Amino acid sequence: MPEHAPSLAHHQHQFETAEQQKETSTLGMWAFLVQEVMFFGGLFGAYTIYRALYPEAFAEASQHLNYVLGAFNTGVLICSSMTMALAVRASQLGKRSSLLLFMASTLVLGGVFLGVKVVEYSDKFHHHLVPGYNFHFEGPHANQAQIFFGLYFAMTGMHAIHMIIGMGLIIWLMVKAARGAYSPEYHTPIELFGLYWHFVDIVWIYLFPLLYLIRVHP
Numbered sequence: 001m002p003e004h005a006p007s008l009a010h011h012q013h014q015f016e017t018a019e020q021q022k023e024t025s026t027l028g029m030w031a032f033l034v035q036e037v038m039f040f041g042g043l044f045g046a047y048t049i050y051r052a053l054y055p056e057a058f059a060e061a062s063q064h065l066n067y068v069l070g071a072f073n074t075g076v077l078i079c080s081s082m083t084m085a086l087a088v089r090a091s092q093l094g095k096r097s098s099l100l101l102f103m104a105s106t107l108v109l110g111g112v113f114l115g116v117k118v119v120e121y122s123d124k125f126h127h128h129l130v131p132g133y134n135f136h137f138e139g140p141h142a143n144q145a146q147i148f149f150g151l152y153f154a155m156t157g158m159h160a161i162h163m164i165i166g167m168g169l170i171i172w173l174m175v176k177a178a179r180g181a182y183s184p185e186y187h188t189p190i191e192l193f194g195l196y197w198h199f200v201d202i203v204w205i206y207l208f209p210l211l212y213l214i215r216v217h218p
Contacts, residue, residue: 036162067213080113084193091182103174110170131153
């Protein structure tokens with residue numbers, strides 16, 4: 001039996017129908033994601049330029065990243081995309097308990113990802129690989145390596161902020177789901193959040209090879 005509350009009028013007064021509200025919300029989310037693509041595109045563009053200028057330095061600096069942890073985190077995020085997709089499906093079917101289970105699983109996987117990043121960041125601080133006054137890098141490419149690590153922290157740091165925001169939204173959605181706010185007739189917030197979460201995961205899938213798997217210059 002579906003576990004959802006009786007169907008209510010789910011659209012706000014400014015919309016003529018619930019379908020119009022869903023289409024508008026979906027358009028708004030895609031517009032937001034396009035803006036996010038442009039934002040991360042600037043970071044990827046900077047990375048591309050500097051890597052082309054200093055391929056040897058970037059390859060050398062990349063060897064100070066733990067690609068095993070990076071690969072582990074990639075697997076974690078792929079699993080979180082799966083649990084998020086299952087959560088969306090559960091919301092479409094009106095299965096509240098399954099929705100809460102898969103959302104909680106996504107939250108836990110997000111927490112695991114961030115925990116691994118804390119370990120990685122701590123290691124960089126310990127070895128003085130954080131750009132700034134205390135930065136220390138052996139070899140002739142120290143200045144260029146500092147650019148690499150600046151991009152590393154900027155790109156992974158912004159990704160981590162998006163993860164933290166996403167986890168906060170998951171908690172909010174879970175509270176509403178537990179109160180029976182979503183049903184087969186109304187589950188747009190879950191679907192739209194799913195788009196956001198998948199976007200964040202896709203960004204990492206690009207970050208991992210670009211930052212962690214540079215062993216030789218192009």
